[in-house]
Amino acid sequence: MPPTVFIVDDDPSVRKSLERLLRASGFTTQAFASAEDFLACRPCQNPKEPACLVLDVRMPGISGINLQQKLAKTGIILPVVFITGHGDIPMSVQAMKDGAIDFLPKPFAEKELLAAVEQALTKAARLQEETAEKAEIHRRVNTLTPREYEVFRWVITGMLNKEIAAELRVTEKTIKVHRARVMQKMAAASLADLVRLAEKIGIASEKRSSSGN
Amino acid sequence: MKKERDLPQVERLTIDEFFQGIPVPVFLLNEDRRVEKMTPAAAAIFSGLSESAGGDECTFGRVVNCIHCLDDPRGCGHTPFCGKCPVRKTILDIYATGQPCRQKEVKLTLSPDGHDCHLVISAELLALPSGRKILLHFEDITARKKAEEKLALTKDILDRAQKVARVGSWHMDFLTNTMLWTDEAYRLFGLEPGTPVNYDRFLQKVHPGDREYVARKWRAALAGEPYEIEHRIIVNGQVKWVREKAEVETDKNGKPLRAIGTVQDITGYKQQETDKARLQRELLHVSRVTAMGELTAALTHEMNQPLMAIMGNVQAAQRLLAPDAQGQEPDLEEIREILADVVKDSKRAAEIIRKIRVYLKKSLHKPVLLDLNTAIREILPLIRSNALIKNVSLNIELAPDLPPARGDRVQLQQVIVNLALNGFEAMTGEGEKELTIRTTGNEKTVTVSVEDTGTGITVDNPEDLFKPFFTTKNEGMGMGLAVNKSIIEAHGGTLKVENNRGPGVTFSFILPVYGGD
Numbered sequence: 001m002p003p004t005v006f007i008v009d010d011d012p013s014v015r016k017s018l019e020r021l022l023r024a025s026g027f028t029t030q031a032f033a034s035a036e037d038f039l040a041c042r043p044c045q046n047p048k049e050p051a052c053l054v055l056d057v058r059m060p061g062i063s064g065i066n067l068q069q070k071l072a073k074t075g076i077i078l079p080v081v082f083i084t085g086h087g088d089i090p091m092s093v094q095a096m097k098d099g100a101i102d103f104l105p106k107p108f109a110e111k112e113l114l115a116a117v118e119q120a121l122t123k124a125a126r127l128q129e130e131t132a133e134k135a136e137i138h139r140r141v142n143t144l145t146p147r148e149y150e151v152f153r154w155v156i157t158g159m160l161n162k163e164i165a166a167e168l169r170v171t172e173k174t175i176k177v178h179r180a181r182v183m184q185k186m187a188a189a190s191l192a193d194l195v196r197l198a199e200k201i202g203i204a205s206e207k208r209s210s211s212g213n
Numbered sequence: 214m215k216k217e218r219d220l221p222q223v224e225r226l227t228i229d230e231f232f233q234g235i236p237v238p239v240f241l242l243n244e245d246r247r248v249e250k251m252t253p254a255a256a257a258i259f260s261g262l263s264e265s266a267g268g269d270e271c272t273f274g275r276v277v278n279c280i281h282c283l284d285d286p287r288g289c290g291h292t293p294f295c296g297k298c299p300v301r302k303t304i305l306d307i308y309a310t311g312q313p314c315r316q317k318e319v320k321l322t323l324s325p326d327g328h329d330c331h332l333v334i335s336a337e338l339l340a341l342p343s344g345r346k347i348l349l350h351f352e353d354i355t356a357r358k359k360a361e362e363k364l365a366l367t368k369d370i371l372d373r374a375q376k377v378a379r380v381g382s383w384h385m386d387f388l389t390n391t392m393l394w395t396d397e398a399y400r401l402f403g404l405e406p407g408t409p410v411n412y413d414r415f416l417q418k419v420h421p422g423d424r425e426y427v428a429r430k431w432r433a434a435l436a437g438e439p440y441e442i443e444h445r446i447i448v449n450g451q452v453k454w455v456r457e458k459a460e461v462e463t464d465k466n467g468k469p470l471r472a473i474g475t476v477q478d479i480t481g482y483k484q485q486e487t488d489k490a491r492l493q494r495e496l497l498h499v500s501r502v503t504a505m506g507e508l509t510a511a512l513t514h515e516m517n518q519p520l521m522a523i524m525g526n527v528q529a530a531q532r533l534l535a536p537d538a539q540g541q542e543p544d545l546e547e548i549r550e551i552l553a554d555v556v557k558d559s560k561r562a563a564e565i566i567r568k569i570r571v572y573l574k575k576s577l578h579k580p581v582l583l584d585l586n587t588a589i590r591e592i593l594p595l596i597r598s599n600a601l602i603k604n605v606s607l608n609i610e611l612a613p614d615l616p617p618a619r620g621d622r623v624q625l626q627q628v629i630v631n632l633a634l635n636g637f638e639a640m641t642g643e644g645e646k647e648l649t650i651r652t653t654g655n656e657k658t659v660t661v662s663v664e665d666t667g668t669g670i671t672v673d674n675p676e677d678l679f680k681p682f683f684t685t686k687n688e689g690m691g692m693g694l695a696v697n698k699s700i701i702e703a704h705g706g707t708l709k710v711e712n713n714r715g716p717g718v719t720f721s722f723i724l725p726v727y728g729g730d
Contacts, residue, residue, distance in 0.1 A: 011518045011521075011522070013518065013558050013561070014518055014521050014522045014525070016522070016526075017522040017523070017524075017525030017526040017529065017554065018525050020525065020526060020529035020547075020551060021528055021529040021532070023529075024528075024532035024533050025532060058514075083521075085513070085514040085515075085517040085518055085521070086513065105517075106517040106518065106521035107517055107523075107525075108521070109524070109528070110525070110532075
């Protein structure tokens with residue numbers, strides 16, 4: 001199934017023509033007349049395959065900019081290509097800061113749109129990959145026992161087994177066993193590998209935190 | 214009566230008789246400094262002495278009393294200043310030097326806080342057979358002196374008042390061709406007070422650019438027209454603005470006798486006016502630009518939607534028709550739909566343009582009966598101050614009895630101001646800079662024309678000037694004339710431009726007369 005491009009524009013003519021153009025260019029499209037309509041479509045916000053959003057800036061009700069912010073707040077990763085009938089520079093600056101792929105003033109040529117959409121889909125693919133990887137790391141962390149998790153948090157700070165043993169008031173040997181099991185469960189080849197995995201899911205290696213996952 | 218030789222002719226009169234006949238106060242003093250004879254006028258004063266002797270008032274009687282006491286070294290004793298009394302001194306000097314005294318003015322102060330008494334003394338020495346005598350004549354000029362002082366005070370007040378108000382005044386005598394100026398008038402024109410002046414001297418001070426105008430107005434004033442004008446003068450190389458008013462008095466035959474007028478320094482006021490006009494112009498420009506910007510933004514958004522749709526549709530169709538579509542036949546049904554949509558969106562774009570035209574027409578205020586002469590007079594200060602800044606002489610030729618037009622006053626004024634400003638901007642080079650705003654009318658149309666002496670039009674087709682975004686200027690969008698044309702056409706009129714026979718161009722717009730259609 002070709003990647004999906006969601007289109008949100010209140011102008012029916014523009015909506016229809018963009019759908020036609022993107023479909024003729026080989027994409028799957030799904031169009032919405034308003035931000036509210038798009039928000040009502042749950043599966044759209046969590047697509048299985050890489051997808052992106054072509055979003056009109058000014059619309060009655062929730063504006064394109066607001067929709068972008070709303071999606072970002074709820075953690076939905078959907079790269080946005082803005083389209084606008086106004087040459088609104090301050091708004092475009094804000095949109096780009098908020099992570100928009102591009103800001104296309106209407107009327108634009110297909111080349112510009114397709115380039116932006118390709119870029120957005122590439123980003124989407126990368127983001128999905130990252131998301132999948134994080135989910136896998138989380139899954140592995142969840143297999144650790146509380147004691148193993150505690151050792152894991154100490155190990156990634158770079159402390160020696162002896163020091164960790166002193167800290168946890170157990171023998172060095174016990175720590176050695178836990179450590180080997182952490183490496184195995186986390187599928188980490190080395191300490192550096194383990195630190196990288198921790199960082200990917202946002203676990204700091206400098207300081208111990210009591211919150212587990 | 215002067216010389217002994219002359220006396221025999223009147224010898225028939227006794228000296229007493231002679232004295233009785235003289236109507237002014239005259240005393241004859243003998244060698245012993247005593248009054249020997251006096252005329253009845255002198256006696257009358259002397260007789261009034263006793264009543265007024267107690268008061269401080271300077272009376273003639275006192276002086277006469279003094280004369281009676283000339284032989285007394287203490288004087289008359291009436292005042293502590295007797296010893297310094299100038300009358301007494303004058304008379305005693307005559308005795309001492311033997312020189313006559315002619316029309317000598319003396320001032321007498323009779324009390325410390327006192328009233329001054331002004332006298333004119335004349336004395337002749339007479340060598341009569343009965344001995345050397347002094348014939349003494351007094352004239353009391355105190356009242357005259359007081360009047361003079363009062364006059365001087367009045368003049369001083371006038372001068373000060375004129376200085377404060379920066380108003381000078383003048384008087385002109387046509388018989389002698391002389392002028393009297395007040396000090397402030399001299400100051401305004403940068404001349405030393407008292408410098409002899411006449412009309413030509415005044416005219417020399419007038420700014421060369423205004424001289425013809427001032428002279429013309431003055432001739433009209435002499436013919437009975439009211440004279441109230443504003444013009445420039447040059448004082449020490451600086452340009453000043455003055456407002457002048459005058460009234461001319463004539464004899465029965467209308468021949469001018471004299472004129473009296475005022476001249477007021479309005480340089481500061483003019484400067485403010487210029488500043489105000491500049492601000493107004495900037496404001497006008499800003500509001501125009503803003504309105505244009507808003508309109509453009511609205512237009513852009515409205516137009517971009519159908520254009521986007523058309524573009525997307527056409528490019529989609531191009532893709533569908535592309536030969537590499539996996540050997541499949543293009544979906545003709547889809548392409549038909551696309552073409553139908555393209556037509557629909559093109560119509561939509563055209564409709565937007567039409568709506569904007571309607572909107573522009575609607576934005577006209579309710580057209581009303583309009584006197585274009587009045588409308589022009591209202592914006593004259595604005596145009597005049599611009600002319601001043603650009604050093605352009607401005608001619609206003611408004612047709613009397615101009616028929617009324619129908620229209621929006623503000624919009625038409627905007628057109629006229631715009632044409633005038635264009636005219637000023639066209640006159641940047643050397644040569645005579647003259648802008649003429651003229652109204653003419655007939656029973657069907659009224660015409661307003663703005664004529665400059667600038668560079669003229671060099672484009673092949675003058676109509677190009679009225680196209681949007683056409684400009685020969687570095688700044689500006691080139692919308693001015695296009696907007697002017699739209700306004701005039703919305704009024705059912707026409708705007709045209711022609712090169713003059715001489716230098717420059719004439720823009721004119723023709724509007725139908727109110728009720729003429």
